[in-house]
Amino acid sequence: MRRAASPTVRRRRLASELRRLRERRQLTLEEVAERLAWSATKVSRIETCRVGVTLKDVGRLLDFYEVSASRREELIDLARDSRKKGWWQAYDDLPTEYATYIGLEAETASMRGFAAMIVPGLLQTEEYARAVIRGALVISPPGEIERRVEVRMARQTLLFRDNPLRFWTILDEATIRRAIGDSAVMQCQLKRLLEVADLPNITVQVLPFAVGAHAATGGAFHILEFPQPADPGVVFVENLTGNLYVEREADVYRYTVAFDHLCAKALDPDDSRRFIAKAAAQLG
Structure with missing residues (x-):
């Protein structure tokens, strides 16, 4: 397809x-x-x-x-x-920066990244996503939170299509420990991580607090790579005041090296699953 x-x-x-x-x-x-x-x-x-x-x-x-x-x-x-429109442009009230990111993500062949505080959107459950979005949108018009949740869930089809996105994420322990929503929401989210970690196109690793300082103490990032050689990779960095797209080859390489260092320090995928399973069990 x-x-x-x-x-x-x-x-x-x-x-x-x-x-x-x-x-x-x-x-x-x-x-x-x-x-x-x-x-x-x-x-x-x-x-x-x-x-x-x-x-x-x-x-x-x-x-x-x-x-x-x-x-x-x-x-x-x-x-x-x-000039053609993507599916996300039907949501004409999406912020331009968010729509731009979704457009890049839609054509990405593989994505590697580090999640510093919350589970990446592509792996979030609906209730977890709703809690995250509600917390971020302190002031929002009626229906805005639900529209954002709907878009986030639609984005996740990338992981399950015929030619799925290859997604490799390193989760800081904070993403496992931070209470988003109530304990039931967190437990479902952690179980969701265990489910997707078994998929052949998804790799999940946990970076424990015990590691201390590391190559991404500056925050979360994602490296997007595209199937066509004419489309060089780009790094997406999100912060409170806006999004940054890093495109210079030398800078993208620096993030790639940082990701490799994080991989080496993080728990391997099997140990990461055991870590997440234990955290889920502690929630009840």
Whole structure:
């Protein structure tokens, strides 16, 4: 079964291709902007995927870069695909940053990450997710919490499709010990972790408090990798004031090294399951 392509990933790929075409012509942003009667800011925002780009503007760029007919057709098709809507855009009240992340996640082939405080959204039970979202949305309009829960549950289909996402998470012990909801909610969540840990595409490890300082004391992160070589990996870092996408190859590599160090310090998958099972049993 072919996976639906993510418009967000397509936009990212198109932006990268347009930047590459300019660099091959050894042109600056200012030179392109002057020739097309645009601002250098507009060209920059197109190349960094900060704004969508119209088919007309893509055509003007390709004309200016003197792209061959076959290559032009390929990039125009990519531009058309990048304008298609993903399933999550039916929830038109989702914050832009969240919608952007879901778009990237939808096309991810594998994801590795470290969860510092709460269980990753892809592994959350509905009741746990509801408690997490309620805690985060101190002020929210009617129905907002339930819409967020619905979206979070829909995202989890990535783990169970015909060609499932490969998901490897390292959970800080705090994610196991922190009481989210009541004891029944936490116990169900821990049992859920045990269930998914048995799936061949999911790896769960626990990083005990006893480890002390480690490579990710700065907080949680996820490394997203895509099936197409044209789509380089990206690191997603979430914080209270906004989301950060790390894309420079050297920086992505640093997070990859940090993840490898965490793997070495964490309990192995079998010991992690026993750790989680014991914590679940202690809840009653």
